[in-house]
Amino acid sequence: MTITRRRTLALMGGTVAAGALAAPAIASGTKTVVGALRLTSHAASFVAEQRGYFTDAGMDAELRFFDAAQPMAVAIASGDVDFGITAMTGALISLADKGAVRVIGGALQEEPGVDGQKILVSDAAFQNGITEPAMLAGKKWAVTQAGSSFHYMGSKMAQGEGIELQFTPLQKVGAIIGAMKSGQVDGWAIVPHIAKALAGSGAVHMIGDVADYLPNYQVTTVFTSARNTTDEAAKTRDFMAVFAKGVADFNAALVDKTQGEQARDDMVRLIHNYVYTDRPYEAAAPSILNGAMRLNGDGALNMASLRDQLAWFQAEDLVDDAITLDTIVNTDFAPQMS
Numbered sequence: 001m002t003i004t005r006r007r008t009l010a011l012m013g014g015t016v017a018a019g020a021l022a023a024p025a026i027a028s029g030t031k032t033v034v035g036a037l038r039l040t041s042h043a044a045s046f047v048a049e050q051r052g053y054f055t056d057a058g059m060d061a062e063l064r065f066f067d068a069a070q071p072m073a074v075a076i077a078s079g080d081v082d083f084g085i086t087a088m089t090g091a092l093i094s095l096a097d098k099g100a101v102r103v104i105g106g107a108l109q110e111e112p113g114v115d116g117q118k119i120l121v122s123d124a125a126f127q128n129g130i131t132e133p134a135m136l137a138g139k140k141w142a143v144t145q146a147g148s149s150f151h152y153m154g155s156k157m158a159q160g161e162g163i164e165l166q167f168t169p170l171q172k173v174g175a176i177i178g179a180m181k182s183g184q185v186d187g188w189a190i191v192p193h194i195a196k197a198l199a200g201s202g203a204v205h206m207i208g209d210v211a212d213y214l215p216n217y218q219v220t221t222v223f224t225s226a227r228n229t230t231d232e233a234a235k236t237r238d239f240m241a242v243f244a245k246g247v248a249d250f251n252a253a254l255v256d257k258t259q260g261e262q263a264r265d266d267m268v269r270l271i272h273n274y275v276y277t278d279r280p281y282e283a284a285a286p287s288i289l290n291g292a293m294r295l296n297g298d299g300a301l302n303m304a305s306l307r308d309q310l311a312w313f314q315a316e317d318l319v320d321d322a323i324t325l326d327t328i329v330n331t332d333f334a335p336q337m338s
Helices: 005-012 017-018 042-050 067-076 089-096 123-127 149-161 171-182 190-203 224-232 235-254 262-272 281-290 302-316
Strands: 034-036 061-065 083-087 100-105 117-122 140-143 166-169 187-191 204-209 221-225
Touching: 005 061, 017 067, 017 089, 034 042, 034 235, 034 302, 042 061, 042 235, 042 262, 067 089, 067 100, 067 187, 067 221, 083 235, 089 100, 089 140, 089 281, 089 302, 100 224, 100 235, 117 190, 117 262, 123 204, 140 149, 149 166, 149 302, 166 187, 171 187, 171 281, 187 281, 204 221, 221 235, 224 235, 235 262
Parallel strands: 034 061, 034 083, 140 166, 140 187
Antiparallel strands: 083 221, 100 221, 117 187, 117 204
């Protein structure tokens, strides 16, 4: 399926229009609302809340949970939420181009040697002999929307293997999982805790790693309203400092594993207060551990990855060629990796 910029904008629906609304100024001293998804990759904010880092910084913080990143982006653009984490998507770029949001830091990142996102095939495709990414030539690759991170990962994998894919938008992760199980689509890439659970059930098979094609991919970023980067710059700096403390604790306990088993178990129990809460701890712990990918130290931004992502969006005619990285990213609040 050919996905164009026009199709991308249609799939975004009202998001860009909502992002064009002026974001109201947030008065100093008011509650700081932090948007989050119930995923291990959002754990830095959970750590900051549970360990009192927001309070220590004088921030009256509230975590507000969303079912997807796109509604969170709209809430941040409107001023209802202050900070959030999301992938660099066509929707985010369009909101930034409207002057509504800015990326201010890095969050989840692929890193060689650290277990990351997996390339999957359906059981039907696997039984038909598709056991390596190159064998997906001409097959259906699942994405939520055009311009999503799933689209980017699939395109980069295809480019690396010299093949073409049929990109199939299915809107929601749940719909993709159903389509993979039924064999309606052939391939997909997703974070390890979801990939491993599906593979363990026999519904799909893992045939590769995203890091093989995108070794330092900046998967998600920290973002806020454009207004917060100017009128609330002090609060934005405070948030990034607190976020960085949560990142350091998370990486030490679950990624670098420098603090021992007790620290690991304590971190998993902390995260379980927010993630897989419908499961007992013993059932949730393996999935939480499987989701422990690297979070960027100090909230640093991998600028090379963001440049590559923007160039890909533009080459695919998914966003305007005139948009620059400066339109999207404000580099005043976190260190940068070149």
